[in-house]
Amino acid sequence: xxxxxxxxxxxxxxxxxxxxxxxxxxxxxxxxxxxxxxxxxxxxxxxxxxxxxxxxxxxxxxxxxxxxxxxxxxxxxxxxxxxxxxxxxxxxxxxxxxxxxxxxxxxxxxxxxxxxxxxxxxxxxxxxxxxxxxxxxxxxxxxxxxxxxxxxxxxxxxxxxxxxxxxxxxxxxxxxxxxxxxxxxxxxxxxxxxxxxxxxxxxxxxxxxxxxxxxxxxxxxxxxxxxxxxxxxxxxxxxxxxxxxxxxxxxxxxxxxxxxxxxxxxxxxxxxxxxxxxxxxxxxxxxxxxxxxxxxxxxxxxxxxxxxxxxxxxxxxxxxxxxxxxxxxxxxxxxxxxxxxxxxxxxxxxxxxxxxxxxxxxxxxxxxxxxxxxxxxxxxxxxxxxxxxxxxxxxxxxxxxxxxxxxxxxxxxxxxxxxxxxxxxxxxxxxxxxxxxxxxxxxxxxxxxxxxxxxxxxxxxxxxxxxxxxxxxxxxxxxxxxxxxxxxxxxxxxxxxxxxxxxxxxxxxxxxxxxxxxxxxxxxxxxxxxxxxxxxxxxxxxxxxxxxxxxxxxxxxxxxxxxxxxxxxxxxxxxxxxxxxxxxxxxxxxxxxxxxxxxxxxxxxxxxxxxxxxxxxxxxxxxxxxxxxxxxxxxxxxxxxxxxxxxxxxxxxxxxxxxxxxxxxxxxxxxxxxxxxxxxxxxxxxxxxxxxxxx
Numbered sequence: 001x002x003x004x005x006x007x008x009x010x011x012x013x014x015x016x017x018x019x020x021x022x023x024x025x026x027x028x029x030x031x032x033x034x035x036x037x038x039x040x041x042x043x044x045x046x047x048x049x050x051x052x053x054x055x056x057x058x059x060x061x062x063x064x065x066x067x068x069x070x071x072x073x074x075x076x077x078x079x080x081x082x083x084x085x086x087x088x089x090x091x092x093x094x095x096x097x098x099x100x101x102x103x104x105x106x107x108x109x110x111x112x113x114x115x116x117x118x119x120x121x122x123x124x125x126x127x128x129x130x131x132x133x134x135x136x137x138x139x140x141x142x143x144x145x146x147x148x149x150x151x152x153x154x155x156x157x158x159x160x161x162x163x164x165x166x167x168x169x170x171x172x173x174x175x176x177x178x179x180x181x182x183x184x185x186x187x188x189x190x191x192x193x194x195x196x197x198x199x200x201x202x203x204x205x206x207x208x209x210x211x212x213x214x215x216x217x218x219x220x221x222x223x224x225x226x227x228x229x230x231x232x233x234x235x236x237x238x239x240x241x242x243x244x245x246x247x248x249x250x251x252x253x254x255x256x257x258x259x260x261x262x263x264x265x266x267x268x269x270x271x272x273x274x275x276x277x278x279x280x281x282x283x284x285x286x287x288x289x290x291x292x293x294x295x296x297x298x299x300x301x302x303x304x305x306x307x308x309x310x311x312x313x314x315x316x317x318x319x320x321x322x323x324x325x326x327x328x329x330x331x332x333x334x335x336x337x338x339x340x341x342x343x344x345x346x347x348x349x350x351x352x353x354x355x356x357x358x359x360x361x362x363x364x365x366x367x368x369x370x371x372x373x374x375x376x377x378x379x380x381x382x383x384x385x386x387x388x389x390x391x392x393x394x395x396x397x398x399x400x401x402x403x404x405x406x407x408x409x410x411x412x413x414x415x416x417x418x419x420x421x422x423x424x425x426x427x428x429x430x431x432x433x434x435x436x437x438x439x440x441x442x443x444x445x446x447x448x449x450x451x452x453x454x455x456x457x458x459x460x461x462x463x464x465x466x467x468x469x470x471x472x473x474x475x476x477x478x479x480x481x482x483x484x485x486x487x488x489x490x491x492x493x494x495x496x497x498x499x500x501x502x503x504x505x506x507x508x509x510x511x512x513x514x515x516x517x518x519x520x521x522x523x524x525x526x527x528x529x530x531x532x533x534x535x536x537x538x539x540x541x542x543x544x545x546x547x548x549x550x551x552x553x554x555x556x557x558x559x560x561x562x563x564x565x566x567x568x569x570x571x572x573x574x575x576x577x578x579x580x581x582x583x584x585x586x587x588x589x590x591x592x593x594x595x596x597x598x599x600x601x602x603x604x605x606x607x608x609x610x611x612x613x614x615x616x617x618x619x620x621x622x623x624x625x626x627x628x629x630x631x632x633x634x635x636x637x638x639x640x641x642x643x644x645x646x647x648x649x650x651x652x653x654x655x656x657x658x659x660x661x662x663x664x665x666x667x668x669x670x671x672x673x674x675x676x677x678x679x680x681x682x683x684x685x686x687x688x689x690x691x692x693x694x695x
Contacts, residue, residue: 023049024087024098031100036107041069043085043098050090057081073104077171077178078329080104080378080402099469101404105329140164140216141205148220149198154264155298155323156222158187164205164215166680169400169422169464173202179328180348180376181206181400183421188345190298191224192264192279193328198223263297265289269304286310286334289324295343296320303330309359310334316343318371323347335359340367351379356443360384362406365393365415375399379406383432383442386410386425389418391457391497398423407432408445410467412454414495421463425452428470430485439481450485452510455503456495463506471513487512489548490529493558494536501540501562505529507679507693511549511652526551528571532558544568544672545679545693549652552576554599557610559583565590567675570693571606572652574599581610589613591635593669595642595692596620600629607635616670619691623647640664642692658694665691 023046029035043052045067054062054069056076062069071083084099145159146152160170162184172179172187174194180187184205202219267289271282282302283289287310289299295316301324316322322341326332326348335353337346351362358364362379363386365372370393379386379401386403389396393415400422403410410425428450429435433442452467470487473480489510492500512526528548531538539562548554549572557564559582571578571594578596591613596606599620606620607613611633620628620637628639643663648655657679659666667688677683679693 024052024085026083026085026098026100029102032103034103034105035073036105037073038070039073039102041071041083041085043067045087048089049087051088053086053088055082055084055086074106076104078104078106079178103331141167141170141203141218143201143203143218143220146222149223151223151225152191153225154192155188155190155296158189158201158203160185160203160218162205162216165682167205167215169206171204171206173204174328175199176202177328181422182375183399188298188323188325188347190264190300190323190325191222192266192298193300194224196224196226263294265293265297265299266302267299268302269306286324286332290314293322293324295322298323298325301326301330301332301349303327303332305333308334309336309338309353309355312337312339312341312344315341318343321345321371321373324349336361337363339363339365339369339372342368342370342372345373345375346377347373347375349377351377352381354381354383354438354441356383356441360442361388362386362403363388365389365396367392369393369396371395373397373399374401377401378404380404381438382406383439384408384445385412388412389415389457391415391495394418397421405429405432407442408449409451409454409491411452412456413460413462414456414497416458416460416498418457418460419463420453420460420465422465424466424468426467426469428452428485428487429481430483431481434481448485449487449491450482451488451491453490455490455492456497456500457503458498458500459502461504461506462490462508463504465508467508467510469511469513486526486530488527488530491531492538493532493534494538496535499536500538503541505541505543505546507545507681509547509679510551511547512551527553527556530556530558531561531564533560537562539563541565542567542674544675545677546570547572547657547679547693549573549648549655553580554578554596556580557582557585563588566592566594567672568593568669568678568689568691568693570595570597570657570679571599572597572648572655572657573650575601576604577606577608579607579610581608581613583609585610585613587612587614590616591618592616592672593675593689593691594618595665596637597642597644598623600631602626602629604629604631605634606637608632610635617668617691619665638665638668638691640668657692659690659692663690666695 025044027042027044041054051065052067056071061071080101080103082099082101141160141162141164144161146156162170167184169181170184171181198221200219200221202217204214205216265277266279266282267286268282271284273284273288275281275283277283285308286301286306287308290310290312293299321343323345331350333350336351360383362382363374385408386406387398391414394417396415396418398411398420403425405427407429410428411420413420430448430450431444432439433444450470453462467489471482473482490505494500510528542565544567546569551574553576554571554574578599599606602622615635618637619640621639621641622628642665643660645658645660646656667690669689669691671689676685678695682695
């Protein structure tokens with residue numbers, strides 16, 4: 001059984017096939033291979049490797065001298081998963097970790113019952129979740145709409161009420177097959193993808209890192225009815241033209257523009273843009289759908305490589321968005337989206353492009369676009385950023401996307417009131433063109449760097465994102481894509497278009513590669529956040545419930561930045577200071593309830609240059625109770641052993657940063673009214689506040 005621990009979910013150090021000098025590399029399966037049932041994972045190693053540890057989605061599966069591991073893919077839901085292998089020397093030193101993605105596609109829906117058993121199999125990893133997970137699942141999550149056995153058609157909203165402790169996201173299943181992951185509360189289901197009649201929908205409440213832990217479940221039957229548009233057209237004119245019934249059967253889809261709400265169309269690589277767009281006569285291009293759909297309408301995109309970049313300029317409405325959705329279980333590939341329209345939902349695509357300029361972004365949101373949702377999309381191998389939102393956009397939701405090998409950053413948010421939640425970013429490249437191959441056409445961007453997220457807007461929220469393994473190239477690599485990046489989970493240096501302000505960073509997980517990476521560059525070149533004002537004012541930033549592990553520094557605040565609050569964060573294995581202030585600060589900074597564990601390497605203090613900030617109930621503790629560092633200055637701190645459930649290894653891998661029941665940090669914090677839950681989503685309200693990201 002896989003070990004379900006939050007820290008181990010982070011131990012994925014890049015994709016090893018690109019590194020010829022690596023002591024370990026994957027032999028099978030191939031990257032992005034479609035796998036099912038029992039999967040044989042094989043690596044090739046050099047003589048320096050004595051032991052190999054295999055992981056699935058960051059969870060330890062096996063560790064031995066064998067170079068082969070067979071894992072049961074039915075234990076995980078269908079979709080993309082990460083398999084990893086760590087190489088260790090005879091002295092137990094980690095030499096290299098390689099990873100690759102595979103797509104699980106099992107025909108039988110065996111994953112759901114197995115997943116519900118996961119919490120009880122590893123009760124010591126997340127004790128706060130066990131009572132919820134082993135109780136009746138429907139107690140903590142319910143489907144509130146539609147009603148059981150309701151008649152539905154077209155695109156229908158599945159609404160939920162999720163009270164499960166530790167929920168990160170929810171998953172939707174139809175007849176046992178995984179359909180989508182989504183933020184708790186609502187997901188849109190295109191019922192036209194299913195035959196008419198009764199179908200069972202199930203919603204599961206999933207934990208944070210690993211998301212495979214099921215906290216609760218609810219299900220009900222729905223009765224799928226024929227789509228409303230053809231019926232409306234046919235009943236409007238049967239008696240008027242009884243002899244032309246054959247032509248009536250052809251015309252309903254073109255006349256769908258008269259009934260915009262709820263109509264569904266289809267796109268297929270075998271279709272034609274001159275067709276009606278019905279399931280039997282689909283369109284050929286996604287662009288045709290983007291140019292045709294009206295408010296409330298949906299296009300279901302079948303599997304295939306569409307080879308197009310889609311421009312979206314028309315708009316839906318707040319109550320009737322326009323939806324482009326990949327069919328359940330399909331892989332629909334394209335070159336990206338350019339979005340200037342509003343009230344769109346883009347769901348489930350596979351985007352990769354090696355182009356320069358604005359078309360080099362995976363998804364570019366520009367103009368006055370607003371209330372668009374980009375979700376469940378895999379964006380990878382680019383010449384520029386994964387998702388780039390310009391200053392004029394607002395209320396953009398970027399949810400549950402995976403972004404691998406973008407250049408500069410995975411996501412950049414320059415707009416206002418945007419939500420960036422549940423995304424995974426890794427392996428960002430500083431100079432993609434140095435990798436050659438598909439990247440040889442990429443140009444070098446000015447100020448090249450390699451970050452996870454960048455923020456240059458106002459009133460934006462970054463929540464429950466997972467940034468990891470953006471690295472410095474190892475000596476001898478033939479294509480040094482990352483020679484000297486300053487890798488940050490979050491970075492800003494101001495915006496000449498507006499004051500960057502009121503940004504919330506909540507429940508994010510950030511872990512950088514092993515400490516040997518720090519020997520290749522300046523030790524302060526990896527952080528949770530690097531904040532400057534080179535191009536405009538930055539103020540009112542709040543970091544709460546975040547976990548940062550194995551980094552050079554924690555939060556780095558440059559001179560001139562306005563108030564910064566840090567509440568209930570956990571900093572683990574930080575080489576230098578956890579909080580660095582490179583300029584005068586004021587008491588407006590609130591540094592409260594944070595844990596600094598193994599910070600400063602015994603020489604540096606947990607903070608530097610922040611003397612005028614306000615410090616309350618922060619814990620600074622070194623492993624084994626060793627003396628803490630004092631350079632360059634010491635602010636008030638507690639010195640209490642945190643008593644994490646699991647400390648993990650020297651980098652935090654394998655850690656579970658919940659506090660044990662006997663921890664002196666439980667209930668020892670200051671009440672912060674704006675921090676209502678912890679990293680795992682467990683409510684802090686109604687009980688004494690604990691110190692750190694997790695209760």
